[in-house]
Structure formats: C-alpha cells, structure tokens
Amino acid sequence: MKWTKKSHEFDETADRLQTAFYRKKKQLYIFGAGLIGERLEWVFKKTGCFAGYLDNDTEKQKTGVNGERVLSLSQYMESGEDGWLILAAGEKNMPLIERQVLEAGLKRESDFYLYQEFMERFFPILAVYEYDRLWIDLVQISLTERCSLKCRKCAHACYAVESTRSDMSLETVKQSVDCFFKKVDMVGEFVLIGGEPFLYADMSAAIAYIGETYRDRIRIFSITTNGTIVPQQEVLDACRKYKVHIRVSDYSAALGRLEKQYIRLRESLDQNKISYVFGDKERQWFDYGFERGSRKRQEEELIEVFDRCKTPCREIRGNRYYFCVMARSVSENLQLKVGEDEYLDLDQPENDDKKTLLEFQMGYSEKGYLAMCDFCSGAEAVKALIPAAEQWEEDTDRREQ
Ligand code: SF4
Numbered sequence: 001m002k003w004t005k006k007s008h009e010f011d012e013t014a015d016r017l018q019t020a021f022y023r024k025k026k027q028l029y030i031f032g033a034g035l036i037g038e039r040l041e042w043v044f045k046k047t048g049c050f051a052g053y054l055d056n057d058t059e060k061q062k063t064g065v066n067g068e069r070v071l072s073l074s075q076y077m078e079s080g081e082d083g084w085l086i087l088a089a090g091e092k093n094m095p096l097i098e099r100q101v102l103e104a105g106l107k108r109e110s111d112f113y114l115y116q117e118f119m120e121r122f123f124p125i126l127a128v129y130e131y132d133r134l135w136i137d138l139v140q141i142s143l144t145e146r147c148s149l150k151c152r153k154c155a156h157a158c159y160a161v162e163s164t165r166s167d168m169s170l171e172t173v174k175q176s177v178d179c180f181f182k183k184v185d186m187v188g189e190f191v192l193i194g195g196e197p198f199l200y201a202d203m204s205a206a207i208a209y210i211g212e213t214y215r216d217r218i219r220i221f222s223i224t225t226n227g228t229i230v231p232q233q234e235v236l237d238a239c240r241k242y243k244v245h246i247r248v249s250d251y252s253a254a255l256g257r258l259e260k261q262y263i264r265l266r267e268s269l270d271q272n273k274i275s276y277v278f279g280d281k282e283r284q285w286f287d288y289g290f291e292r293g294s295r296k297r298q299e300e301e302l303i304e305v306f307d308r309c310k311t312p313c314r315e316i317r318g319n320r321y322y323f324c325v326m327a328r329s330v331s332e333n334l335q336l337k338v339g340e341d342e343y344l345d346l347d348q349p350e351n352d353d354k355k356t357l358l359e360f361q362m363g364y365s366e367k368g369y370l371a372m373c374d375f376c377s378g379a380e381a382v383k384a385l386i387p388a389a390e391q392w393e394e395d396t397d398r399r400e401q
C-alpha cells in the first residue's frame with residue numbers, strides 16, 4: 001500500500017475501534033486458555049486490557065490458569081460482564097467455538113473476534129492509538145548469512161555466501177536492538193536467524209545483551225536453526241539463563257545423515273534444560289523463484305503482488321528496519337543490488353512517530369511495494385512446490401549452473 005497520508009493512515013479505523021472499545025469498557029476476554037491464549041494474555045496484560053479467560057474445559061474453570069479465573073461461556077453471559085471476546089483456538093477448534101458464541105447471540109466484530117484477524121488488523125492499531133504502545137508480532141535479526149548447509153532453493157540465497165564472509169559484528173547487533181527497542185514496546189517473538197545462527201562466534205554475548213536489556217519486552221525469544229550444530233556450552237548457558245527457545249527445522253527427510261546429529265542436539269538441549277521444538281520433517285517448500293529474475297511487472301501489478309503476499313518476516317539490521325527479510329537477503333547474497341534503500345531508517349527523526357512505524361509494519365511504504373517483488377512469486381509460491389533442502393553438492397556444481 002502506498003502512503004497517501006503518512007502517520008494518519010489508520011486515524012479513521014482507530015476512531016471507530018476506540019469508540020467500540022470504550023463501549024466494551026476496554027476489556028478483552030480470551031476464549032481458549034491454551035498456548036495461543038497465553039501468548040495473547042502476555043500482550044493484553046502489557047497494555048492493561050486483559051479481563052480474564054473463558055474456556056469449555058471444566059477443570060480449567062475450577063482451577064483457573066496462570067492464576068487467572070476461567071469462566072464458562074454461560075457464566076460469562078449470565079454475569080453481565082461485557083467486553084470483546086477474542087477466540088483463541090487452533091484451526092480445528094476455531095469453527096466449534098465460533099459456532100458456540102454465535103449461538104449465544106454474540107456478533108462477530110461487535111462482541112467477538114477471531115484472534116488471527118484481531119492481532120493482525122486491529123490490536124496493533126488499538127495499542128498505538130489507545131495506549132501509545134507499539135506491538136510487533138515477529139521480528140528477526142540475521143546474525144550471519146553463512147550456513148552449514150547449501151540448500152539449492154534457500155529462500156535467503158545463503159548458498160551463494162562464501163564461508164569466509166564476515167558476520168554482523170556484535171556492535172551492530174547491539175545497535176540493531178537498541179534502535180529497534182527505542183521505538184517498539186512489545187514483541188511477540190524475537191528470533192535470531194541465519195544462515196545458520198550457531199555459526200555466529202559471538203552468539204552467547206548477543207543473547208546476553210538482548211536478554212539483559214530487553215527480555216521483559218519479548219514474549220518468546222528464540223533461535224531458528226537447521227540443527228546441524230550442537231551449540232557450545234557458553235551458548236547453552238546463555239540460552240537457559242535468558243529462556244531462549246530453540247526451533248529446529250527438520251531436514252532429515254532430505255538429509256538422512258542429520259538424524260544422528262539431531263539425536264546429539266536433543267540430548268544436549270535436554271541436559272541443559274533448554275526448551276526446544278523440532279518442526280515436522282520438511283519434505284516440500286514453496287518456490288519463490290527469485291533466481292528466475294525480473295518478471296517485468298508494472299507498478300500496479302507489483303503493488304498487487306506485495307499486498308497479496310503478507311509476509312510476516314520483518315528484519316532489523318543496524319538502523320534499518322526491513323519489511324521482508326527474503327527481499328533484503330536474496331538481493332544482498334546474490335549481489336543483485338535491487339531495492340537496497342528500501343527500509344525504514346530507525347535513526348531518522350521523521351520516523352520517530354509510532355504511527356509511521358505501525359503503518360510500515362502493516363505494509364505501507366512510499367512506493368507500495370519492494371523492488372524485489374518483481375523477482376518473486378509472492379503468494380503464488382504456495383502453488384510451486386519443490387523438494388525441501390536439496391543440496392548443492394559441490395562448489396564446482398554451483399559454478400557450472
Ligand atoms: S539450512 Fe536454511 S539458511 Fe541454510 S541454506 Fe538451507 S534454507 Fe538456507
């Protein structure tokens with residue numbers, strides 16, 4: 001979307017939302033006291049609008065959750081309490097809960113919201129306009145573009161990065177998070193990524209700095225890894241101390257040799273009492289098709305591609321805030337020099353306004369798209385499935401292509 005009234009794009013939506021929110025006494029109830037609900041509880045409490053839980057589980061109604069009361073829907077309806085219900089359930093249960101609240105006479109976008117829609121489209125606006133708090137669901141920082149694998153279709157084009165390439169300096173890591181948290185109040189998940197982040201030599205110091213300085217503003221502090229490296233003890237110690245959650249992308253379906261490595265990694269994480277999750281074995285990826293080059297799209301089509309894409313992958317890099325980590329990294333790693341100046345400069349006073357950052361975060365920019373969108377299949381990538389984690393076998397193999 002193109003900026004037409006920068007820092008005022010959401011004024012009307014905010015006005016409508018706030019009026020409705022005041023009618024509901026600024027209270028948010030979470031219907032679903034599970035993992036999704038807990039994630040919402042954290043951010044609603046930070047803004048002071050959490051009113052309680054509802055859940056169908058009678059055990060939770062008896063005991064409460066996290067020290068919070070849990071009502072049944074009928075108790076809520078009979079109590080006369082009246083807020084917005086935020087339905088927090090996975091794909092399977094959501095239709096059941098939605099039917100339940102509709103049958104109770106509640107209306108969508110008047111009495112209740114589905115959490116994905118609320119958190120993507122409405123809560124960030126409410127948080128800034130009502131509470132002067134900027135909330136960002138997900139942000140990443142790429143510590144190194146080097147990787148221990150060389151996947152042919154790496155969406156960051158890390159296969160093209162020499163193993164001798166310098167990583168982000170620790171000073172730049174500190175500058176990145178300082179710049180970012182000067183403007184942003186709360187983050188749902190803050191992720192250290194790569195390349196392979198456990199190749200980063202200053203990992204324990206980076207974790208310690210972020211953990212010491214900003215941990216209370218981050219709901220989930222995580223590292224996404226391909227699981228090929230068992231971290232050194234000082235890194236494990238830092239992960240435990242600052243409650244870093246490890247997310248392992250499981251490429252063992254394509255690379256059987258990783259099974260043994262994963263066993264060693266699990267043992268180490270278990271021994272060090274670090275929380276982790278292995279994703280499902282990845283067999284297929286979406287192909288963004290960056291290496292196919294420019295699609296020669298015109299402005300209107302580029303804006304359409306960008307608007308349909310809805311990538312959640314924001315990135316910080318020094319004073320630069322990027323909308324799409326793939327666009328930045330592919331351009332840089334393939335030395336395309338495309339869209340190099342397409343970021344929000346967090347050091348510029350004109351970007352001090354939280355509303356400007358909110359708008360950028362939600363997809364507004366001067367052009368309304370990124371130059372790299374011309375090299376990308378965007379939302380259409382889901383239709384182009386490719387085998388996951390296929391490797392470039394040798395450097396010579398790469399040069400021949
Ligand atoms: S493991 Fe991940 S970062 Fe590394 S080359 Fe493969 S897709 Fe890229």
Ligand code: SF4
Binds near residue numbers: 305372373376377
């Ligand atoms: S369409 Fe644009 S914003 Fe979306 S992933 Fe591709 S380059 Fe990034």
